[in-house]
Amino acid sequence: xxxxxxxxxxxxxxxxxxxxxxxxxxxxxxxxxxxxxxxxxxxxxxxxxxxxxxxxxxxxxxxxxxxxxxxxxxxxxxxxxxxxxxxxxxxxxxxxxxxxxxxxxxxxxxxxxxxxxxxxxxxxxxxxxxxxxxxxxxxxxxxxxxxxxxxxxxxxxxxxxxxxxxxxxxxxxxxxxxxxxxxxxxxxxxxxxxxxxxxxxxxxxxxxxxxxxxxxxxxxxxxxxxxxxxxxxxxxxxxxxxxxxxxxxxxxxxxxxxxxxxxxxxxxxxxxxxxxxxxxxxxxxxxxxxxxxxxxxxxxxxxxxxxxxxxxxxxxxxxxxxxxxxxxxxxxxxxxxxxxxxxxxxxxxxxxxxxxxxxxxxxxxxxxxxxxxxxxxxxxxxxxxxxxxxxxxxxxxxxxxxxxxxxxxxxxxxxxxxxxxxxxxxxxxxxxxxxxxxx
Amino acid sequence: xxxxxxxxxxxxxxxxxxxxxxxxxxxxxxxxxxxxxxxxxxxxxxxxxxxxxxxxxxxxxxxxxxxxxxxxxxxxxxxxxxxxxxxxxxxxxxxxxxxxxxxxxxxxxxxxxxxxxxxxxxxxxxxxxxxxxxxxxxxxxxxxxxxxxxxxxxxxxxxxxxxxxxxxxxxxxxxxxxxxxxxxxxxxxxxxxxxxxxxxxxxxxxxxxxxxxxxxxxxxxxxxxxxxxxxxxxxxxxxxxxxxxxxxxxxxxxxxxxxxxxxxxxxxxxxxxxxxxxxxxxxxxxxxxxxxxxxxxxxxxxxxxxxxxxxxxxxxxxxxxxxxxxxxxxxxxxxxxxxxxxxxxxxxxxxxxxxxxxxxxxxxxxxxxxxxxxxxxxxxxxxxxxxxxxxxxxxxxxxxxxxxxxxxxxxxxxxxxxxxxx
Numbered sequence: 063x064x065x066x067x068x069x070x071x072x073x074x075x076x077x078x079x080x081x082x083x084x085x086x087x088x089x090x091x092x093x094x095x096x097x098x099x100x101x102x103x104x105x106x107x108x109x110x111x112x113x114x115x116x117x118x119x120x121x122x123x124x125x126x127x128x129x130x131x132x133x134x135x136x137x138x139x140x141x142x143x144x145x146x147x148x149x150x151x152x153x154x155x156x157x158x159x160x161x162x163x164x165x166x167x168x169x170x171x172x173x174x175x176x177x178x179x180x181x182x183x184x185x186x187x188x189x190x191x192x193x194x195x196x197x198x199x200x201x202x203x204x205x206x207x208x209x210x211x212x213x214x215x216x217x218x219x220x221x222x223x224x225x226x227x228x229x230x231x232x233x234x235x236x237x238x239x240x241x242x243x244x245x246x247x248x249x250x251x252x253x254x255x256x257x258x259x260x261x262x263x264x265x266x267x268x269x270x271x272x273x274x275x276x277x278x279x280x281x282x283x284x285x286x287x288x289x290x291x292x293x294x295x296x297x298x299x300x301x302x303x304x305x306x307x308x309x310x311x312x313x314x315x316x317x318x319x320x321x322x323x324x325x326x327x328x329x330x331x332x333x334x335x336x337x338x339x340x341x342x343x344x345x346x347x348x349x350x351x352x353x354x355x356x357x358x359x360x361x362x363x364x365x366x367x368x369x370x371x372x373x374x375x376x377x378x379x380x381x382x383x384x385x386x387x388x389x390x391x392x393x394x395x396x397x398x399x400x401x402x403x404x405x406x407x408x409x410x411x412x413x414x415x416x417x418x419x420x421x422x423x424x425x426x427x428x429x430x431x432x433x434x435x436x437x438x439x440x441x442x443x444x445x446x447x448x449x450x451x452x453x454x455x456x457x458x459x460x461x462x463x464x465x466x467x468x469x470x471x472x473x474x475x476x477x478x479x480x481x482x483x484x485x486x487x488x489x490x491x492x493x494x495x496x497x498x499x500x501x
Numbered sequence: 502x503x504x505x506x507x508x509x510x511x512x513x514x515x516x517x518x519x520x521x522x523x524x525x526x527x528x529x530x531x532x533x534x535x536x537x538x539x540x541x542x543x544x545x546x547x548x549x550x551x552x553x554x555x556x557x558x559x560x561x562x563x564x565x566x567x568x569x570x571x572x573x574x575x576x577x578x579x580x581x582x583x584x585x586x587x588x589x590x591x592x593x594x595x596x597x598x599x600x601x602x603x604x605x606x607x608x609x610x611x612x613x614x615x616x617x618x619x620x621x622x623x624x625x626x627x628x629x630x631x632x633x634x635x636x637x638x639x640x641x642x643x644x645x646x647x648x649x650x651x652x653x654x655x656x657x658x659x660x661x662x663x664x665x666x667x668x669x670x671x672x673x674x675x676x677x678x679x680x681x682x683x684x685x686x687x688x689x690x691x692x693x694x695x696x697x698x699x700x701x702x703x704x705x706x707x708x709x710x711x712x713x714x715x716x717x718x719x720x721x722x723x724x725x726x727x728x729x730x731x732x733x734x735x736x737x738x739x740x741x742x743x744x745x746x747x748x749x750x751x752x753x754x755x756x757x758x759x760x761x762x763x764x765x766x767x768x769x770x771x772x773x774x775x776x777x778x779x780x781x782x783x784x785x786x787x788x789x790x791x792x793x794x795x796x797x798x799x800x801x802x803x804x805x806x807x808x809x810x811x812x813x814x815x816x817x818x819x820x821x822x823x824x825x826x827x828x829x830x831x832x833x834x835x836x837x838x839x840x841x842x843x844x845x846x847x848x849x850x851x852x853x854x855x856x857x858x859x860x861x862x863x864x865x866x867x868x869x870x871x872x873x874x875x876x877x878x879x880x881x882x883x884x885x886x887x888x889x890x891x892x893x894x895x896x897x898x899x900x901x902x903x904x905x906x907x908x909x910x911x912x913x914x915x916x917x918x919x920x921x922x923x
Contacts, residue, residue: 075671098754200715208669214694214712215662215679216646224646225606225624232569244529244547249571251532253849253872290572290608292646305715307733307751311696314774321813324851327831349772351794354811356831435669 068132068160073437076162079201083155091198092151100191107183108147111136117185120178122423123168126447133445135175135185138164142192162201165192167438168445171302171429172389177420186429190304197304205435209299212262214308217292217315219299219433220262228290230265234273238280242500245280247272250323251287257320257355258286260331261297261466268466271331274493281496282372286329293319296330296357298339302430306347313344320355327356329363332487334390334465335428342394359391361401361464364488368407374497375407382411383486384456386472387422388465396420401488405462408491413456423449425463427471442471443478450479464488502615503579505857506895508538510914517903518542518910523557530557535889536575539903539912543581545570556583556597563597570594572608577616584608592635593621600635607632613654620650620657630685631657638685645682647696651704658683658707660695681709681724688724695721697736701743708737708746720748720762727762735774741782749773749787758787758802766802773799775813779821786824788812798826798837805840812837814852818859825853825862836878838862843878850875856897861917863891863900874902881920886911 096104118124118134127133132141142161146153153161171186179185196202202210212221222230228249235247248254258279264271279286288294293315300308317340320328330336339345340357358366367373385405392398398419405412417423426446431438453461453476461476461483463469469485476483517540523530527546535542543558553566556573558581567585574582576595585594590603593610604623611620611631623632628641631648633655644662651657661682666673677691681698694712701707711721717730720737733751740747750759755769758776768791776787789799795808798815809828816825825838827850834850836843849867856862865888866875872887873880881888886906893900898918904911 074669078672198716204669204671207671208674211671211674215644215674223624223629223644224622225608225629228608229606246531248532307716307718310733324849326849346793349790349793349796351810352830354813354831 070159070163071167071437071441073163073203073434075202075204075207076159076166079196079199080155080159080162082200083158085152085154088153088155088158088199089151092146092153092195095191095195095198096147096151099194103187104143104191107188108144110181111139111183112181114180116180117175117178117183120175122170122172122174122426122448123445126445126449133168135169138169139185139188143188143195146192146195158196158199158201161192162196162203165189165196166203166206167431167434167441169429170389170424170426170431172424173393174389174421174424177393193302193304194306195304202303203434203438205437206299206303206430206433209433210303210305210308213298213300213312217312218262218295219297220266222262222265222295224292227265227294230269231272231288234269234276238273238276242277242280242498245276247276248287249290253324254287255285255326256287257323257325257328258288258331259294259296259316259320259328261333261336262295263466264331271487271489274489275331277498278367278373278489278492278496281498282367284372287323287325289319289323291319293322296328296336296340297333298336298344299430299433301339301343302335302433309339309344310347313340314348316340317345317350317354325355327358329358330360332360332464332466332489334388334394335430335467338390338394359395359397359464360488361391361397361404364404364492365400368404368492373492375495376497377495379409379460379491379495381409381460382413382458383409383460383462384413384415384453384458385418386415386425386461386463386468387419388463388468389422389424389428391465392422393420398422401464404488405491408488408495409462413458415452415456417452423452425449425465425468425471426475427467428465432467432470439474443474446471446475447479450475450481453483454479454481459483461485462488462491502577502617503537505538505892508892508894508901509540510894510899510901512899512914512916514911514913516909517912518559519908520544520910521908526562527555527557531573533905533910534573534575534581535903535905535910536579536581537577537890537892538579539892539901541575541579541581542910543573545573545583556581563594565597567594567599572610574610576612576619577614580616582610582619584610593619595619602632602635602637604632604637609648611648611650611657613650614652615654618650618654620648622648622659629661630682631659633657638682640682640685640687642682647698647709649698649700651700652702653704656684656700656704658698658700660698660709661687663687663691675715681707681721683707688721690721690724690726692721692726699737699739701739702741703743706739706743708739708748710734710736710748718751720746720759722746727759729759729762731759738776738778740778741780745782747776747778747785749776756789758785766799768799768802768804770799772796775815777815777817779817780819781821784821786815786817788815788826796828798824798840800824805837807837807840807842809837816853816855818855819857820859823855823859823862825855827852827864834866836862836864836875843875845875845878845880847875854891854893856893857895858897860897861893863893865889865891874900876900876917876920881915883913
């Protein structure tokens with residue numbers, strides 16, 4: 063372990079949650095979760111791990127802290143679930159205080175370490191199970207807990223009320239009509255081909271993305287709709303807080319919204335974690351082996367529009383750019399080449415960062431870490447110095463990141479490490495570069 | 502209510518609306534909305550050269566244009582409704598006439614079975630509730646969602662936030678700041694969350710899913726939670742006589758059906774939802790997943806033998822003797838009727854429609870990019886037009902099919918005893 067003291071960052075949710083703990087409660091909750099949810103998969107991982115430490119090379123926290131072994135993935139397991147298993151659940155509230163911070167804020171569940179493990183052990187699963195225990199213990203960072211509450215109360219992550227969602231769409235439609243006179247954002251169009259879904263921050267903070275999506279849909283002649291009911295938000299911070307019951311409720315709301323509208327498929331905006339939730343986790347918690355309504359990520363959709371000629375590129379973005387591979391759609395879905403093909407179709411020059419594709423470093427915002435809020439900003443930023451170095455080495459001034467959380471994380475890194483760079487979504491570039499027949 | 506016995510059931514075909522005419526006089530025409538009896542069609546239209554909208558109908562355009570119009574829908578009694586904006590405020594227009602009352606925002610019209618009264622979600626100066634026929638609840642709330650109207654119409658309910666919440670006040674939230682409101686009267690109890698409200702058939706009672714704390718869920722009936730709590734619940738449903746409440750509940754990680762708080766089915770399912778009572782209240786069916794990734798329908802806790810990747814739109818026949826549900830996987834859907842699949846699959850398939858006597862099942866489907874009506878598994882040949890929303894005659898011998906070919910709205914009435922599949 064490092065000689066540096068481990069500082070417990072103060073957090074209302076974690077501190078007050080730990081204060082309510084007793085050893086008996088910990089033992090009871092741990093026992094219940096391990097018995098009902100820690101089945102063969104956990105046992106196989108625990109029995110298989112050879113403690114070789116090769117996973118350390120995978121972790122951006124490890125590299126960003128000068129190879130401090132405390133941040134190696136195996137060490138994170140050691141500080142969380144492993145210690146609990148070793149002691150048969152007989153750990154102290156202080157242990158949970160430390161373990162909860164490790165699980166929620168020092169691991170992005172990015173799964174890069176799974177590629178470095180000679181046995182393919184999915185450490186993100188183990189850390190996720192620790193989060194599940196923390197949720198059951200009532201020890202959850204304040205801001206991600208608040209987000210989970212928002213999900214539960216409104217079915218979206220930003221406390222957007224039912225009318226605010228509709229109003230935001232109408233506002234963006236009105237804005238866009240200044241540019242495209244007959245543009246529509248079709249609401250509740252039953253039987254449309256596509257339901258377009260986004261994450262809560264789009265109507266709340268990044269409404270220009272809805273505007274741009276509408277212009278792209280219009281130019282491509284897509285038969286689409288957006289729902290006027292809850293279910294429009296595909297995001298899922300309950301998945302990351304460990305509240306799987308709310309996760310299931312969210313995903314049911316999303317898919318049944320699409321089923322109600324009778325669409326063929328869902329196209330989702332540029333978000334990574336939401337894709338993980340609809341494609342891999344939340345859907346399966348509910349009992350669907352796959353997606354009950356096919357979901358494609360914006361990268362796939364844009365690729366389809368460009369390669370089919372529905373969107374024509376009028377001019378290419380002149381500056382060199384680099385392409386950041388979001389964990390959940392690159393390692394999680396294999397969209398790294400497709401993302402590059404879209405980027406190359408839009409830009410004169412795409413400079414690769416190193417490492418890249420499925421080996422790319424996480425933005426350090428994913429896995430719900432950015433949703434743990436201001437108390438842990440420095441944890442994220444200091445834990446991803448290696449990303450800043452990786453970005454700086456490209457020498458370019460524009461980073462494409464087709465994921466909301468990546469934007470949040472990279473913005474903070476760019477600001478903190480004083481990089482002269484700006485961020486763009488693929489949608490930003492398509493809107494900027496595409497042929498607009500109405501002009 | 503517009504009842505099917507009052508529809509024109511004379512067999513034949515007639516053009517209901519010529520969309521080209523609407524397009525000639527308007528800047529653009531949005532997707533048309535066709536009434537249940539197929540005799541009326543309407544569409545939101547952009548007024549030529551103006552920053553306003555109207556509705557074109559088979560009887561002509563609405564006389565007064567509005568700043569915005571959306572959600573054009575026929576009420577069950579045939580009246581044409583839409584959400585409209587006047588001077589920046591929103592209200593509901595019925596057959597072109599806006600309610601006298603308007604709101605800072607209004608959305609999500611709700612109809613009872615006969616459509617006599619219309620409910621609407623409203624927001625006034627940042628407070629939320631419902632309005633019925635223009636009259637808002639006396640009490641409005643910091644938030645109101647999950648709205649519902651009683652089947653008989655007139656009564657409305659929603660999950661409501663009873664006190665304001667500041668940023669990231671997680672303790673306050675967990676202390677329980679949600680309740681249900683029925684006609685603006687708040688239940689005495691508060692909960693962490695309230696969802697999935699339901700009225701009894703006569704509108705006298707209300708039930709809802711409630712979350713008691715971070716981990717325990719239950720069903721509350723008229724504000725009183727069941728004595729038992731569960732690891733999860735889904736939407737409660739009242740029996741036809743209004744005396745029982747059935748809801749899926751999660752026990753030890755699996756789902757089963759509970760009635761009035763007690764386990765009613767013996768089987769543990771991976772998932773269970775969308776339970777329906779037969780009209781006589783004697784049987785209950787639900788969509789179930791007997792094991793991970795496999796879905797079917799269970800009737801009185803007996804799953805059908807055939808399982809699919811997805812099952813949805815469970816429907817019971819009006820006589821209560823038969824059940825049907827859409828099943829399959831995306832792009833390859835079929836209908837399960839009493840556990841037996843149709844001998845055909847479709848790219849898209851909508852909810853089953855039973856004839857009143859339960860003998861026949863029809864549904865809208867999509868195949869080769871066209872919408873067709875499928876009757877008992879066989880597609881009906883209606884020419885090149887897209888076919889929409891089948892309706893059976895009261896005796897089940899005729900079928901009303903509404904068609905849209907892009908230029909015209911067409912109404913067909915078929916004699917099913919003489920019809921040949923495509």
